[in-house]
Amino acid sequence: MSSQRDGLNATSGTGFDDACALLEGALRGRFRQEVTADLATSSNLRTALSRLRDGMRANSWKTGSQTLDLAEVVRILDDRTRSEGFHALHDWDGTADQVNRESIPINVLDYASNHRSTEHPDQMVIAILLDYYFAYLLGLLSLRVWDTGDPDDNLDRLNRLLTDLQGPCGSGQPFVDNAETLLLIVTSHYESNEEGYVTLLRRVRTLNQCHQLKIAIVHAASMGCHLRFGFEATYGRDTLLMRDDNVADYPWVCYAVATVMEEYSRLRTGDTGSHERQAVVEAILHGLSPDPPAFIDHRPPSSLTSTNADRAKIREVFRTYQQDLIDEFEDCRPSEHAFSPFSLFYNFAQNVLKGTIVDTLLWGQPWPVRFNDLLTRQSVGNVNTEVKTKLATTLMTHARANPDTIRGRLMPAIVYDPQTGRQAFAAALRQLRTKSSGA
Numbered sequence: 001m002s003s004q005r006d007g008l009n010a011t012s013g014t015g016f017d018d019a020c021a022l023l024e025g026a027l028r029g030r031f032r033q034e035v036t037a038d039l040a041t042s043s044n045l046r047t048a049l050s051r052l053r054d055g056m057r058a059n060s061w062k063t064g065s066q067t068l069d070l071a072e073v074v075r076i077l078d079d080r081t082r083s084e085g086f087h088a089l090h091d092w093d094g095t096a097d098q099v100n101r102e103s104i105p106i107n108v109l110d111y112a113s114n115h116r117s118t119e120h121p122d123q124m125v126i127a128i129l130l131d132y133y134f135a136y137l138l139g140l141l142s143l144r145v146w147d148t149g150d151p152d153d154n155l156d157r158l159n160r161l162l163t164d165l166q167g168p169c170g171s172g173q174p175f176v177d178n179a180e181t182l183l184l185i186v187t188s189h190y191e192s193n194e195e196g197y198v199t200l201l202r203r204v205r206t207l208n209q210c211h212q213l214k215i216a217i218v219h220a221a222s223m224g225c226h227l228r229f230g231f232e233a234t235y236g237r238d239t240l241l242m243r244d245d246n247v248a249d250y251p252w253v254c255y256a257v258a259t260v261m262e263e264y265s266r267l268r269t270g271d272t273g274s275h276e277r278q279a280v281v282e283a284i285l286h287g288l289s290p291d292p293p294a295f296i297d298h299r300p301p302s303s304l305t306s307t308n309a310d311r312a313k314i315r316e317v318f319r320t321y322q323q324d325l326i327d328e329f330e331d332c333r334p335s336e337h338a339f340s341p342f343s344l345f346y347n348f349a350q351n352v353l354k355g356t357i358v359d360t361l362l363w364g365q366p367w368p369v370r371f372n373d374l375l376t377r378q379s380v381g382n383v384n385t386e387v388k389t390k391l392a393t394t395l396m397t398h399a400r401a402n403p404d405t406i407r408g409r410l411m412p413a414i415v416y417d418p419q420t421g422r423q424a425f426a427a428a429l430r431q432l433r434t435k436s437s438g439a
Helices: 016-027 031-039 045-058 071-083 104-116 123-142 151-165 179-186 195-204 209-234 239-245 249-268 274-288 292-296 308-330 349-363 371-375 385-401 418-438
Strands: 060-062 067-069 344-346 404-406 409-411 414-416
Touching (some): 016 031, 016 067, 016 151, 031 045, 031 123, 045 104, 104 123, 123 179, 123 349, 151 179, 179 209, 179 349, 195 249, 209 239, 209 274, 209 344, 209 349, 209 371, 209 414, 249 292, 274 308, 274 418, 292 308, 344 349, 371 385, 385 414
Antiparallel strands (some): 060 067, 344 414
16 A cells, blocks of 8 residues: 555655565574674674674674575665765765765774774674664664555554664664654754655654654653754754754744643643653743743744644644643753753754763663653653763763864864753743743
8 A cells, every 4th residue: 555645645666664674684583693692702802893883884784593684675765865965874974075975983982993893892882782773773764654555554663673772682782662753863964955844844744643752752841952953053053043044943843832732731631640741841941941932922933934734733722721831841940950852952853862871882881861861850760860860971972082173173062051041941931931931
């Protein structure tokens, strides 16, 4: 059955189903363990990682009992994705002004190899890198769920594959909560052609409510961190400049906030748990926080002229529940003694995940923190506020040691700064209160 919901035609030849079938065989059972064990027989870690790099480049793997050849399916799906404007597997080199030749997992592998080359093979390092490679392949597939069949069924299948990836047969390093987050990660870097974001948003709107809500929550929260970073670092606190330079981002934020606000309205009339509602409130605030007037004011900025329906939804829910929302936003106020995502600023989400993996590889100890854990003040299990604060601070330390050039100055691309976070929260709430009193 072809996907007709967004007017797309089903693609022919090797595609989503073929890739999933191959990955299901690889991610379930002992295949990854056998690959890791074989590489660990190398004379040193540099040699083991060189062999691992060869497998990543070729997208082909062999163990004593199995062969996994992903070369053709990855090539076809990556080419298809590039033709739509996304380089899901490769980062942008801002210095050379071009897409990197090597994939993001290989970039991380090379960094680890340069820093731990003379050591004996570390099975944990090998296993984490192998899982990171597969995580990016699943991310590529998240952009292909509309190719054929039912997109919602395909996304459910991808979520099952992600569960396998992060399950007991893997390295033990968690990456993200769901496949919807992988869609954010693999589109979270500079693209010279931004039309892909327009097409992707159109496709996302065809998904069912459950999938759209997951996409909206993670996008609202993450784009809040991204645009707050831009406001402070890239645009020198110039809101108009930020709007003009993020024509592709603002419609996504508007969609995400509108979707989450619609869920807030639904939760107000239903019997739901406080955890679910807190997550929604937090996502709304993060999405609005970089630029509340853009979404609440009567007249939209030029970057939002195409989002009238989403803005109308935001304004309607805000008018209906404005005082209750502001009271609930107060519960998100950052404190000096607990982790707050309001204190986390970054240029791109994929760099946060990448930094987590890099630190894990350098020390050989997985972090229990998933990317999504850094987007909420809520704690689950052993991922408490102390662990999240430690990781966020560690990521900033790495970013300071490897700064980017922004506005002619060297700056870290990831910052955890509670003082600036409290200021950003106060500024956002002040503007929302002003809009509330004037509504």
